[in-house]
Amino acid sequence: MAANRSRFQIPFISMSQEGTLDQKTGMWGRMRPFLLERLAPCQKGCPAGIPIPKALKYLQEKEFDEAIRCIREENPFPGITGRVCFHPCEENCNRKYFDQAVSIRSLERFFSQFPLPKSQPRETNGKNVAVIGSGPAGLSCSYYLALFGYRIILLEAEKKLGGMLRFGIPRYRLPGDILDREIENLLSLGIEPITDKRIGKDLLFEQVYQDHDAVFIATGAWNSLKIDIPGEESFGIVPALDLLKEINRGKKPILGKNVLVIGGGNSALDAARVSLRMGSQVRILYRRSRQEMPAFPEEVEEAEEEGINILYLTSPVGIRTRDGKMTGLECLRNRLTEPGKDGRAIPVAIPNSNHLLEADTLVTAVGESPDLSFLYPEVRLKGEEIEIGTKVLEKVFIGGDLLPQPRTVIHAIQSGKEGAMRIDQYLRYGKRFEKAPWTSVSAYQRSEAEAQGPAVRFEDLNMSYFDHQDRADQMKFPPYRRKGNFAEISQTLTEGEAAREGNRCFQCGVCTVCENCYIFCPDFVVSIGEKVTIDYEHCKGCCICVEECPRGAMTSEVKV
């Protein structure tokens, strides 16, 4: 009786007698929200798949060591790419639709200052690999193979390691001490460098091939292409790469007062800017317009800042000489027609537009090709293989500019990394992959699945949670201070600038445990532990959590 009465006793305030958990409200809903961490576009856009959001998360938490560790896992040379990479990460950054992209490259350079705890190589597995060429691809391949436990011999024809990094990139973009430091880091893993030995001259390729379990060739593209016009053999004509090499060796080649550079790629820009620093007046000739120029826009801007004139829609037709010395270049004007196979407009000469440009030096930068004749006379590149006649060299893997891929440092680094993984598979399991099935070496080492699927789009983010903030760019010296010297033109971000810039990262697709879903859930079904979990017995599927996730880490699906 008493129990009966208390059951109907009216409470002090209006309140349900039973707990609401007994109502399985999860049955009402049609939608099911869930946490799905996705790839950020920066990481997806990076040829080496550097986990950028993860590194910047560490930066936001001021854990610089962890940040640099997770970058170095996928890219052993952040000090180099932090200066010279063409930063596709920034082109893909979602923040550019909000204000400006995050200065990811500047941050990578900032991180690279922090010393890395020396990575311990695994116990040597007794197998030997020879790496021919010590450019970014060869260095990267050696690094990862050494980490995997292989004994590495790194062969280099020049007196110093670095390949294109040392001889192709001007010092004002990549100072020598930075390069030395990054290479030293690498050699500390126990890699044996053999310099000043050219295959085919000082060493026989057959010998190297026989002595090693595998060979990685990344000798780059050093053969400058000819422009193929009358007078090309005259005095005063120099290929861009030869010029850069000379200057990077510390020599001072004699350049004329009036230099013309032909080409629209990065080598052309580098050669022009180097010539300017040598005290010459410089003009660049390019047969198409600026839009089609393959050089990185940043380089073009800097060159123009420095006072280099770029003559667009101009092609050379002949070199004027006097006593075997160049005196001028006869040129034609072009107009552009419909785009060709490569999507770029084709230049067509305008009849009778001949004109003369006076100059005493002509630098040609119309492209480079690989030259493998040092291996065997009838050697041939076929995709990612090397063929001699019809025979594929089984123990040989190639990388860098030998591959049909964009000739950038980061692509070369990635090809070295992929080469290391392919060689590891070949030597351990006898499997010869034509293309590495992994991008990430850390996923490969831990046998983890790699993040897949489309990257997070700007529309997937919720901008209500972000404030506009200006991008922190590296300080650059003004053009007048860049002339006449080869000092680096930009400065590393300060810690304060880097911290501010790191905070600009949206962390696309990453759950940062911001608790927004928890706060907004009207049904209290979201719980926060290390990540987000949802009580589906009571989730009505309103998906406010998906809407309010600032980072696009929540997704919903229609329930089956």
Place this chain on the structure above:
Amino acid sequence: MLHLRRRVPKGSNDLGGKGLKKILTGNMAVSYGVMLSRVEVIAAYPITPQTPIVEKLSEWIAEGNLQAKFIHVESEHSAMASVAAASMAGARTFTATSSQGLALMHEVLHWASGSRLPIVMANANRALGAPWNLWNDQTDSLAQRDTGWLQIYCETNQECLDSVIQAYKIAETLSLPVMIVLDGFFLSHTEEPVEIPDQELVDQFLPRREAAIQLDPQHPHVFNIITPPQAFTKMRQDGQKAMDMAPMIAAEADTEFRKIFRRGYDLVEMTGPENPDLILITMGSAASTIREVLGERQHEETRVGLMRIRMFRPFPSEIVRRILQGIKKVAVIDRGFAIGTGGVLSQELKAALFGMDAPPSLYQFVTGVGGMDITPGLIKEMINICLRSQESSKEIIWIGADQ
């Protein structure tokens, strides 16, 4: 019974207390009261003349001197809704407002009292527009007399501080919300020496809140679901019972407060000679001016007294009737006026006197609205009107207005 010139109450310093004295505005005094009460959640929207109260509190929270959560809201409606929710979750909560802000809260005020939430709110009086007016007028709080909130009107800045602390004790005992009302500018922006009680003593007086029912995400319930008429009525009866106990609980709280802090406040405060010929009735800071006038005329033949109503809701009818027994003339000085209603305090008083044997003659003065200063001259004018007149007035007597 004669204690004139008590504009500044005697501090415990004279009586051996160790409290610190500071020169504070009424607003600051309220802020100190809130801090000493260890309030846990504050939500507020700025409005003159209240703003300095919550500004100070938010500063203290930012500096870490007050361990509380400050919720930014976009309106007073949301401010009250936020503190109601936080109070439901078991927190000790506070908000402050004025005038239109209080009017905007109106709907949620019912929600707070209906949910029996011991919220404490400070209202710095300000006239309700239209027309726009920033100054003191008690109509804003008096217009909320039917929302189920207790209302306490303060006379001094010290009383503002002390009343906040007392208010939590009363609110949490009764499970009803309490509004502390202070005259805009006259108290809110005017400085007086105020004693800041010791935190230890306040803790002794006001222990942590223990909510009978509170939200718990682990054991969720539905609150304030649609309730059938019988149960609804029962809850209203419960609320009324609590309200009926309010004068007793408030008096008990005051007794305990006096023991610890050596000062206190009656629900209805009487000043002046025994068996006066006329009693002036008012609320708030005007009482202090009246005391000055009474002091000047101590030796006059006609004896005039002052009744200050401190607790307006629930209206202390019994106490008022007991005091007014045998009094011939009563003058209400109303600072709250509603078109069509007249002086709000007069209305309440008339209701309280209904059925009394030989009730006093009543004079209904309306003055001091829209920020008008109730000067000693105006008070003397009102006293003279009452003393000269033979009959009580049925109509409002306007004092001080332009003709």
